[in-house]
Amino acid sequence: MMKNKNILWQQTLVNKSERNLRSSHNSVLLWLTGFSGAGKSTLAHAIERRLYERNCATFVLDGDNVRHGLCSDLGFSQQDREENIRRVGEMAKLFVEAGVITITAFISPYIADRERVRSILPVGEFIEIYCRCPLEVCEERDVKGLYEKARKGLIADFTGISSPYEPPVNPEITVDTGTDDLDKCVGKVLEYLLQHQII
Amino acid sequence: MMKNKNILWQQTLVNKSERNLRSSHNSVLLWLTGFSGAGKSTLAHAIERRLYERNCATFVLDGDNVRHGLCSDLGFSQQDREENIRRVGEMAKLFVEAGVITITAFISPYIADRERVRSILPVGEFIEIYCRCPLEVCEERDVKGLYEKARKGLIADFTGISSPYEPPVNPEITVDTGTDDLDKCVGKVLEYLLQHQII
Numbered sequence: 001m002m003k004n005k006n007i008l009w010q011q012t013l014v015n016k017s018e019r020n021l022r023s024s025h026n027s028v029l030l031w032l033t034g035f036s037g038a039g040k041s042t043l044a045h046a047i048e049r050r051l052y053e054r055n056c057a058t059f060v061l062d063g064d065n066v067r068h069g070l071c072s073d074l075g076f077s078q079q080d081r082e083e084n085i086r087r088v089g090e091m092a093k094l095f096v097e098a099g100v101i102t103i104t105a106f107i108s109p110y111i112a113d114r115e116r117v118r119s120i121l122p123v124g125e126f127i128e129i130y131c132r133c134p135l136e137v138c139e140e141r142d143v144k145g146l147y148e149k150a151r152k153g154l155i156a157d158f159t160g161i162s163s164p165y166e167p168p169v170n171p172e173i174t175v176d177t178g179t180d181d182l183d184k185c186v187g188k189v190l191e192y193l194l195q196h197q198i199i
Numbered sequence: 200m201m202k203n204k205n206i207l208w209q210q211t212l213v214n215k216s217e218r219n220l221r222s223s224h225n226s227v228l229l230w231l232t233g234f235s236g237a238g239k240s241t242l243a244h245a246i247e248r249r250l251y252e253r254n255c256a257t258f259v260l261d262g263d264n265v266r267h268g269l270c271s272d273l274g275f276s277q278q279d280r281e282e283n284i285r286r287v288g289e290m291a292k293l294f295v296e297a298g299v300i301t302i303t304a305f306i307s308p309y310i311a312d313r314e315r316v317r318s319i320l321p322v323g324e325f326i327e328i329y330c331r332c333p334l335e336v337c338e339e340r341d342v343k344g345l346y347e348k349a350r351k352g353l354i355a356d357f358t359g360i361s362s363p364y365e366p367p368v369n370p371e372i373t374v375d376t377g378t379d380d381l382d383k384c385v386g387k388v389l390e391y392l393l394q395h396q397i398i
């Protein structure tokens with residue numbers, strides 16, 4: 001079996017083009033960024049649902065399935081956030097290679113960290129989606145009660161309160177999750193994917 | 200948009216059962232273990248090709264796409280190997296949740312590390328495949344020239360030479376990659392998947 005190892009290897013590889021051809025869509029990474037409470041996870045799952053209904057292979061990576069698993073050893077210091085985003089980026093890259101339209105929902109506050117993820121993906125496959133929502137609105141909503149805790153000093157390094165957020169300079173898509181409803185935001189993302197012939 | 204956050208979330212989640220129903224196969228993790236040179240990657244890609252031709256969603260995680268990316272910060276000490284396998288296990292779990300039959304090809308020499316991966320997946324979804332091949336055969340093949348280097352002391356912690364390998368005690372599947380040809384090994388895995396109504 002090993003005599004022809006290289007030949008066999010070449011014969012058996014399934015590549016991304018082949019996967020995309022069969023699934024009738026391209027695979028890309030939709031990278032959502034924004035404050036806690038801006039609606040990233042909600043939007044991510046709503047996009048996933050719409051794509052799924054169009055028969056696309058799709059998956060959401062967010063705090064719920066990453067922070068307790070792959071990144072359970074990491075906290076929220078700048079260094080740990082950097083490593084968190086690095087790992088998510090590397091994992092997302094493999095999901096994209098597997099032919100999956102991958103949607104990530106992480107605050108990802110630092111430009112450098114997001115750009116590093118962009119740089120490991122082929123050109124055009126990293127699509128930055130800025131979930132723009134004023135901090136006051138996020139804090140007013142405070143769905144998980146985190147802002148209140150952060151204001152009381154019970155949570156260290158909380159983005160927007162005690163840790164910086166660097167908005168995207170030139171994101172592929174901006175959605176106003178503070179003023180627009182969910183359908184409108186999802187529609188804007190789908191429109192982009194259609195216009196760029198990704199789906 | 201956020202007033203009904205929880206309701207919207209529930210509406211939009213796409214779960215594994217739904218994915219599996221649509222793809223007409225279940226998603227599981229095929230965990231290959233064995234010495235360097237036992238043929239794990241070759242076998243993994245051959246299994247992937249066969250599954251792909253049956254219209255299955257499938258993907259291979261191996262040293263080629265993980266060691267330079269997600270785990271580029273890790274070496275080969277026992278501690279780093281443990282963390283490497285932990286991360287691969289967590290990532291593979293998410294691929295399985297995404298509906299993908301995931302095939303991993305890592306030496307993964309320690310029983311405890313493999314059992315930890317088994318424990319984070321639902322019962323029946325971790326399928327351990329022992330790529331059984333005598334060390335002498337692997338060393339004789341020495342496809343990458345690693346055994347020669349390890350014997351000369353140029354590589355530290357090399358499994359089988361300067362680092363232990365703990366064979367599976369009760370693997371779901373054993374393939375004799377030292378004596379059987381590739382087709383036979385692939386066939387044995389496919390047979391298992393069919394018998395257990397995974398595909």
